[in-house]
Amino acid sequence: MxxxxxxxxxxxxxxxxxxxxxxxxxxxxxxxxxxxxxxxxxxxxxxGTWPSMRATLQSIGITEREVLKHCEASLKQGTLFKGWVNGQADDEYMHPFSLPADYASLNLADWWRSRDDGHLFCHAVTPQAAVATANKAPKQFGMPDYAFALNYGYHLxxxxxxxxxxxxxxxxxxxxxxxxxxxxxxxxxxxxxxxxxxxxxxxxxxxxxxxxxxxxxxxxxxxxxxxxxxxxDTLPNNRAIVTQVPYGSPDDEIASCTLSTAQAHGWIWDIGLQSRRGVGYVHDADKISEDEARATLLTYVSVSTTAEITSSLTTRVVHFEPxxxxxxxxxxxxxxxxxxxxxxxxxxxxxxxxxxxxxxxxxxxxxxxxxxxxxxxxxxxxxxxxxASIQDFLLLHYALSQREDTSYWREARSLERLPQGLKDKLLLWQVRAPYHSDAPRLDELFPAASYQYVWLGMNGQLDRVLRGDCHDRSLGAERIDRVLHDVREKTLQLTQALPTNRALLNALTQ
Ligand SMILES: Cc1cc2nc3c(=O)[nH]c(=O)nc-3n(C[C@H](O)[C@H](O)[C@H](O)COP(=O)(O)OP(=O)(O)OC[C@H]3O[C@@H](n4cnc5c(N)ncnc54)[C@H](O)[C@@H]3O)c2cc1C
CATH class of the missing domain: 3.50.50.60 (FAD/NAD(P)-binding domain)
Known part of the structure; x- marks a missing residue:
């Protein structure tokens, strides 16, 4: 039948x-x-969605304008991680959606570990980190639905x-x-x-x-x-306390990436939509009470909004079993x-x-x-x-942290929690950077580029990457110089030419 x-x-x-x-x-x-x-x-x-959502929406016949108009949506270019390495003021790096330049045939991560030029890896190899952190949109006015200058998904x-x-x-x-x-x-x-x-x-x-x-x-x-x-037992977060924060003014900037800020017992997401932000504290409920989690969330919010808005917020608790x-x-x-x-x-x-x-x-x-x-x-x-690949990739964010401030982080960093495959990768990466053989499946959820961004984003800040010659000696210095020069030029061009996320969304939703 x-x-x-x-x-x-x-x-x-x-x-x-x-x-x-x-x-x-x-x-x-x-x-x-x-x-x-x-x-x-x-x-x-x-x-928060991935860029794959653009193809999904296209395949079902929904226009981008409809999504932006009806879902409060904004354009997301990746995640900016703050405080995940050591919690200090300058502790941040980005995992952008765009691949490093010439990624298919050139392992820039291997170059970076041998010749650090003082920049964060994400800023050296793609214009997206600079564009996104400047709250610029990934596309120009007038570009067709779903087309882009830089790869993007949505916040909605x-x-x-x-x-x-x-x-x-x-x-x-x-x-x-x-x-x-x-x-x-x-x-x-x-x-x-x-x-x-x-x-x-x-x-x-x-x-x-x-x-x-x-x-x-x-x-x-x-x-x-x-x-x-x-x-x-490996990824203990099982609770989130969430709130919706209206903007102080309709002209406030809309962030072009998710902000993920580490806290004493978990981390806070901060997602910019058109008229409000969605903010939530993901944590391990065995480590802190609901009241403590709420206080942390509201303290976080109070830094970026008025006391009047903070005191008007309602919160909601979401339970989940990972x-x-x-x-x-x-x-x-x-x-x-x-x-x-x-x-x-x-x-x-x-x-x-x-x-x-x-x-x-x-x-x-x-x-x-x-x-x-x-x-x-x-x-x-x-x-x-x-x-299994999601588990590995999420664990990487915790395993590379150097935070010592609470038992939450000391336990989260424990290498004993890691599956053998991830332990092996971390050992291998002491002498070479992550690349295609670390994510060999065609339908891999996280390409090796994602591992490069997180591994170098977290280790690079502490100079924990083993310096030395490029593992692959065939990487030509001339080609690398040319590619990096192109990234710098494009970064300059795009950060100047692209509209802000807010300006583009205003134009597309009118
Ligand atoms: C804290 C938190 C943050 C998240 N953030 C993200 C994120 O940023 N990005 C992301 O991709 N995902 C995120 N997710 C996951 C995302 O929310 C879900 O994957 C997504 O919403 C899909 O949910 P669902 O449709 O499976 O379930 P639900 O939204 O729970 O829908 C369940 C449906 O089943 C129906 N139902 C239940 N019982 C019955 C019944 N007896 N008869 C008939 N109908 C019934 C309900 O009415 C409802 O319509 C997050 C999840 C959590 C918990």
Missing amino acids: NTQRIVIVGGGTAGWLAAARLAAALTDNVVVTLVESPTVPTIGVGE DAGKFAELLKHHCTEQLGVIHIRDDVLGVVSDAMGAIERVELANTPSLSGDLFIDCTGQRALLIGEHLHSPFESLR GYRPEPWRGNCVAIGLSAGFIEPLEASALAMIEQGITTLVENFPANKELLAPVARLYNKKMTAHW
Whole structure:
């Protein structure tokens, strides 16, 4: 029998993105129905995307102008890390979205460790670090939707984004929308899910079920018992306290990158949207109380806004258990979004994982029952590899820190926490810089360039990189000089020519 009825349970970002991609990609014979609870709220956070979101939006037929207009969105060029190395005033580096110049064939990181010229690596190898930290946009007025001078993703209001996707799905893509609570899940004799029972409407049968019920994981967890693997012993953050900070004036600058500032027991994200900032303190709830976390958050905010605004803020606490399901696809059910897992928002990889899951599903769509098992094996293997790479990459940020101020940081830095693969890499990088062989998969979530930015961003500040000849002697000095000269020229040009993030957004949303 063909797979013709897709039932998605859950109407958060995961559910609506899945509905949109499937409805846009599959033939008219396939009917996509999304059921969401009118009473269970979405998680309401998830404001930073990767550049991959541009391709996702294009593939479902949403214009960039719509996203900017309806989701409070701004343009994001990477993350600026503050205080992660030693917490001193000048402790900062950037992980930009643009690759280092000539990255495909030239390992500038290896050059940098042999001939440090006093600049931060991120500033030496791409104009993006300078452009983003000057709050400039990654594109010029008049550039077409999704085109860029420098690679970018978005900061957006998660609730408004889900609303935009919902309207697009139901009005343009033929997705059937039911607002009702799923009360039960019924499987057939072979264990495949046959239907979901709803509170006020007839039950809903399907051939393929997508569990987007968030942390509840109603289908994949509660019904199918696919195990959840906690990562709390290596990445202990499990709580965030969040707030929304209005700008003091409508002309205030909008940051062009996420700000991630290390704190005594975690770190604070600071994301600039059009009329407000989204700010949240991610921390380990075993180390500090909710009141202490709130006080830290408000102290952070008070530095950049008025006392009146600070005292008017409300805060909200979000709980999560860091971890994932090694088997997000079981039988005829696939979990996408928080139901499949979530580690922590450092590097904002959750929406990117949702995009990865949906793309893998679309590309390998099991057109009949016989294909379910092979596609499930492929899917589970791929997603598990991605979770492992997220775990490694996030751990790197903690392992390279030199902070000693609290037990949180002393434990976070412990090399014992690291998987063997990451320990091996850190040893290898004592004699050569990260490069392609460290991230060899074609579909790698974090290219070796990301490792270069973080590894050199953190170690370079302390001069902990072992100096010496370039590992690769074939790197020609003349070529390197030319490439670095081009980066300097382009940096000058772009920082002068590009509009501010605020100016571009004003123009695009009018
Ligand atoms: C603190 C924090 C910060 C984050 N920051 C980022 C970030 O910067 N970037 C990023 O990419 N990601 C981030 N994320 C992750 C991101 O928020 C989620 O991946 C994303 O919002 C997708 O959520 P979801 O759709 O899976 O779940 P949810 O938004 O929780 O949606 C669940 C849906 O299921 C429905 N539902 C539940 N039970 C039932 C039922 N019985 N019947 C019917 N419907 C039901 C609900 O009504 C809701 O519609 C962050 C997460 C956290 C916790």
